Amino acid sequence: MRRTGDLKLIQELNRSIIFDTIRHYGPISRSEIAKRNKLSPTTVTSAVSELIRDSFVCEVGTGESNGGRKPILVQFSPDSRFLIGISISGSKITIAEMNLEAAVKRKEVHSVKPYQGESVLAYLLDIIAQFLRGAASLDTCMGISIVTQGIVDSVHGVIRYNPKLRLQNAPVKEMIEQRFQLKTWLDNDTNAYLLAEKTIGDFSHYQNMLYVTIGDGLGASILMNGAIYRGFKGGAGEFGHTTIDRAGVRCDCGNVGCLENYVSWPTIYSKLVSSLAKGKTSRISDLVEQDVGRITPAVFRQALAEQDPLSVSILEETASYLASGLVNLIHLFNPEVIILGGEIAFENELLIAKVKDYVMEYAHGILTEELEIRPNSLGENVEVAGAAAVLLQDTFQFSL
Ligand SMILES: [Zn+2]
Structure with missing residues (x-):
């Protein structure tokens, strides 16, 4: 059993390395991906097939040949899926629809006053429900990622302590997943901003x-x-x-x-x-x-x-x-x-x-x-970009 676990882990790791390479260097051929990462052609071929099946990457024409057949190039398709990023501060809730590069497609800002405690959560659910009605289809939605101030248990998706909003032990992830049937992430806002600067900003x-x-x-x-x-x-x-x-x-x-x-x-x-x-x-x-x-x-x-x-x-x-x-x-x-x-x-x-x-x-x-x-480096969209970075990092395990 242990060996199977190891193998699966290695496959996931390779897949994220390959995806990262396509994201940074695409359009790129499968053989170039293999060469850059010292991976076998079969490993690359099977990971790329999975990424194409999941529509995270697509084939885009052919590159220069080194004498043999012209290689097919693959590239990242950031608009094939979307995600919902939310930031809850002491004064406002910002919600945005973004693509897989955290580019904002649609954004709304709602004042959080005069809500506090449980009523903030009820208000949040209303905002999400209304915002999702504006999405074309939820079939391509990767999920909902929320960032907020205070002490957050990101593993269980619980706000442990947020004195500004008077929230303690609020199981936000569970609440949202039950209501909307979409995978949900929750993290501390500043951790998320740092992650965003590291993965999609200028501080990599x-x-x-x-x-x-x-x-x-x-x-x-x-x-x-x-x-x-x-x-x-x-x-x-x-x-x-x-x-x-x-x-x-x-x-x-x-x-x-x-x-x-x-x-x-x-x-x-x-x-x-x-x-x-x-x-x-x-x-x-x-x-x-x-x-x-x-x-x-x-x-x-x-x-x-x-x-x-x-x-x-x-x-x-x-x-x-x-x-x-x-x-x-x-x-x-x-x-x-x-x-x-x-x-x-x-x-x-x-x-x-x-x-x-x-x-x-x-x-x-x-x-x-x-x-x-x-x-x-992410300007005024940093709040929702932070939320996006949490979801993208957990899903694709970009190298930090
Ligand atoms: Zn204090």
């Missing part, structure tokens, strides 16, 4: 990196020697709940002085609103026509781009707190690159520049020598 060649999300909350994901470090219960990377002030602000998690409360959007927002209430002048007031309810991260970034002094000073304070946390992470993990993502970091060159300055000043020189601090 890094083996040690950190992804830090600055948005409604603050989270981190750790890639260590090419594998995501999840910790014992899946809670590794809860960067936002590291303590920086024992006498500080009370956090949603019950503790006091968590870093998240000095760095995330709700904090920036309340600083802006209280400064405006005290009569400080700011470009923000004009941008939202005096309606503070309309201040969003995008408005804040716009004010920064126009060098609004109030916004710049709040950003500098935020960057300084964030950098203190990053200095700790750098000393713990010695990363090659730190990717800054989330709504606050999106297209925010000033934040990245300020954080870099502080980090270079305070972290140990040897650890910052070739350290890069960069924005995410």
Whole structure:
């Protein structure tokens, strides 16, 4: 029995290597795939037949001959199937239909307010049901992949703890699979963004990196020697709940002085609103026509781009707190690159520049020598691309 298991494992591994080669180098001939990976022609032929049968790849004409018959070329067919990617943050649910390269075909954003706890889940099911009605046919749907903040048990598909949405031990995977009969994945959002940058973004060649999300909350994901470090219960990377002030602000998690409360959007927002209430002048007031309810991260970034002094000073304070946390992470993990993502970091060159300055000043020189601090490469679709990456990685086992 053991030998059969080994054989099946090797076949699956070969299939994923072959698929990865076609994805990267197609159109490509079967003999070229064999040569590149030092695999036997029969192994390649049988794996390619399976991939064609499952419509993940297709034959596309012929290549140059080396004297014999012209070889038939095969290539990846990213539009042969689709998947549903969902991101649930503290403020919104984003749902998208994507192809096998995580290209977005259709996308909707729904505000999550005023839902909390069980009602968030009921609302999520309604959103999925309505969105699926817009799909041509579910026969070619690979499944549904969901990413969210907090501690997630990705093996069992359970949200263990999400203080923002007041969810504990929510069996999301089981609930969705029962309702829609579609295979479902669930993972922590920041882990998913890191996976997306590694598999479909610009960061494929890094083996040690950190992804830090600055948005409604603050989270981190750790890639260590090419594998995501999840910790014992899946809670590794809860960067936002590291303590920086024992006498500080009370956090949603019950503790006091968590870093998240000095760095995330709700904090920036309340600083802006209280400064405006005290009569400080700011470009923000004009941008939202005096309606503070309309201040969003995008408005804040716009004010920064126009060098609004109030916004710049709040950003500098935020960057300084964030950098203190990053200095700790750098000393713990010695990363090659730190990717800054989330709504606050999106297209925010000033934040990245300020954080870099502080980090270079305070972290140990040897650890910052070739350290890069960069924005995410997947832009504003990173949330749903993260969800797609979780499904694609689990299905195809792309090399990390
Ligand atoms: Zn906390």
